Each structure stands twice: as C-alpha cells, then as structure tokens.
Amino acid sequence: xxLDKFLAVTTGLSRAQAKRELHHxxxxxxxxxxxxxxxxxxxxxxxxxxxQLLSWPGPRYLMLHxxxxxxxxxxxxxxxxxxxxxxxxxxxxxxxxGRLDQDTTGLxxxxxxxxxxxxLTSPKKKQGKTYLVSCAQPITEQQLAALRQxxxxxxxxxxxxxxxxxxxxxxxxxxxxxxxxxxxxxxxxAAVGNRVVALHRSAVSHLQxxxxxxxxxxxxxxxxxxxxxxxxxxGG
Numbered sequence: 001x002x003l004d005k006f007l008a009v010t011t012g013l014s015r016a017q018a019k020r021e022l023h024h025x026x027x028x029x030x031x032x033x034x035x036x037x038x039x040x041x042x043x044x045x046x047x048x049x050x051x052q053l054l055s056w057p058g059p060r061y062l063m064l065h066x067x068x069x070x071x072x073x074x075x076x077x078x079x080x081x082x083x084x085x086x087x088x089x090x091x092x093x094x095x096x097x098g099r100l101d102q103d104t105t106g107l108x109x110x111x112x113x114x115x116x117x118x119x120l121t122s123p124k125k126k127q128g129k130t131y132l133v134s135c136a137q138p139i140t141e142q143q144l145a146a147l148r149q150x151x152x153x154x155x156x157x158x159x160x161x162x163x164x165x166x167x168x169x170x171x172x173x174x175x176x177x178x179x180x181x182x183x184x185x186x187x188x189x190a191a192v193g194n195r196v197v198a199l200h201r202s203a204v205s206h207l208q209x210x211x212x213x214x215x216x217x218x219x220x221x222x223x224x225x226x227x228x229x230x231x232x233x234x235g236g
Contacts, residue, residue, distance in 0.1 A: 003029070004037040006047065010054045011089050026050050055088060059113035061226050062086065062094070063207070066108040067215035072099040082108060085216050097121060097204060098129060098180055106131075106201035107209040109221075119228050120205060123179050127205040127228070128164075130176045131185050134198035138170040143192040147175065151191040153184075160188060174202075 001009075007018035007027065018037070025033045028048045029041060041047060043056045066072075070082045074092060079102045083091050090112075097109035097120045111117055120127050144167060150159040164176040177184060186196045202209050207225055 001041060002037065003027070003034065003039040003041050003047075006041055006054075006057070007049060009057045011049055021049065052087065052089070055220075059116065060088075060094065060111060061113065061116070061221040062110040062218050063210060063213065063221055063225075064108040064110060064218040065209060065213040065215050066100055066105055066201075068103050068105050071102050072096045072108065078102075086110070086218055100201060101183065101186075101199070104199045104201065105215065106199075107204055107207065108201075109204055109207065110218075116226070116228070121180060123161075126178045128176045128178055128203070129180070129201060129205075130174060130203040132168070132200040132202055133173050133175050133185060133189065133196055135171045135173070135189060136195040136197050139167060139173055139194060143189075143194060144173070146192045147188060151188055153181065153187045153191055156181075160184065163188070176203075 004015055004018045004022065007013055007021065008015050011018070013021065021027055022035050022037055025035070026049060027034055029039065030046050031048075047054045064082060064085065066082055069079050070085070071077065071079045072082050074081060074083055082096070083094065086094070088094075093112045094110045095112065095114075095117055097111060097117050100106070100108060109120070119125055144165050147163045147165040150162045152159045160181070161178050163178075164174075166174045168174055175185060175188075177188075181187070185199060189196050205228060207221075210219065213219060
C-alpha cells in the first residue's frame with residue numbers, strides 16, 4: 001500500500017493532508033523520517049505519525065487490564081472511559097466484548113470486528129466468562145450448590161444457567177458463567193444470600209488476562225488468541 005493512502009486510512013487524514021504531514025517530517029517509517037508519498041509499505045513496517053505508532057488497517061483485537069473507576073462507554077457519565085486508556089486512531093470504532101462495571105477490574109477485550117464480538121457474547125455460543133469474586137460473608141456449601149444449579153435473579157422469571165463455582169478461600173470463589181445478564185455475578189450472589197465486595201474478570205473463553213499487563217495497560221492479541229474455540233466448562 002502507498003504510504004499516503006495508509007496514512008489516510010489509519011488516521012482519518014485526507015490524502016492531501018497526509019502528503020503535507022510527510023513533507024513536514026511528521027511521519028517515520030522504521031524509525032526514519034519519510035517524505036516519499038508513494039513509498040510502498042507493508043505490515044512488516046513500523047509506521048509512526050506524530051510519534052504515535054499506527055496499526056495496519058483491518059480488524060483490530062486488543063486485551064486491556066481494566067482498572068477500577070472506568071466506564072466501558074464511549075460516552076461515560078460519572079467516570080472516565082476505558083477508551084481514554086488506548087492511544088490509537090479510530091478508537092471510537094472499537095467496542096468492548098462484555099462490559100464491566102466501573103468498580104470491576106480485569107480482562108477487557110476490545111475489537112472493531114462485529115462478527116468476532118458476536119461469537120464471544122452470544123449466549124448460544126456458550127463462551128465462558130470467569131470471575132474472581134470476593135464476598136462480604138463466608139460462602140457456604142449451600143450457596144455453591146445453588147450457583148452450580150442456577151439461581152433465579154430478582155425481577156426475572158428464568159433462572160441463570162448452571163455456573164462453575166470453585167471455592168478459593170472462605171469468602172472468595174472463582175465463578176464461570178455463560179451468559180451476560182445485567183450485573184449478573186453480583187445479582188447471583190445476592191440471590192443466594194451473600195454480597196460481592198470485589199469483582200475481577202480473569203478470562204473470557206480461552207483468553208486469560210496477561211499477567212504482565214498492569215492496570216490500565218493493553219496489548220494486541222496474537223493471531224492464535226483471535227482464533228475462537230468454545231470453552232469446556234469445568235466440573236462443578
């Protein structure tokens with residue numbers, strides 16, 4: 001692809017604006033300033049515009065370690081948006097794969113590939129979402145059994161699908177669900193007589209939160225990570 005076309009596609013600049021940026025030494029290819037508008041570039045090239053690394057056109061797939069105090073919305077109401085943590089062009093075209101509440105931390109996947117998003121969020125696809133849950137009170141065997149069987153949430157007439165629930169400590173458990181109901185984990189614990197005090201998503205489908213990602217950091221998914229497979233539920 002010609003360099004001026006690449007800039008126009010990835011930054012939103014017009015072709016004329018892209019050429020001006022090149023002529024004013026605002027573009028580097030492989031760390032060297034480039035003025036040739038017709039230079040052919042490929043995915044192997046590292047291209048920067050105004051010190052911002054540009055990604056190759058096409059579907060994008062990201063993993064973000066969501067910190068507390070951020071909303072999963074392009075138009076946040078009371079807290080900053082998670083999208084403010086991502087320094088990329090066309091960030092407004094990215095969507096989150098399963099929102100997290102502002103006080104919930106952990107794995108957040110983002111993409112502009114609508115079909116991939118649907119594959120991960122549709123209940124029919126049965127892709128698991130795994131959470132580490134800290135509760136206000138010790139978790140009883142009766143509560144674990146209820147979560148594993150499925151519970152009726154307040155205001156609904158159909159119980160949740162059976163969850164995989166594993167006790168980690170007296171007041172902590174790992175919970176894997178295959179739905180995406182509103183505030184589902186918090187409501188499930190409330191339905192069995194407990195209360196969530198901290199919630200952290202550790203995995204979506206086969207994708208685990210990268211242990212090297214600090215809160216607020218993100219990285220690209222690898223091609224192998226993008227390839228989806230149905231998760232196999234653990235034994236109760």
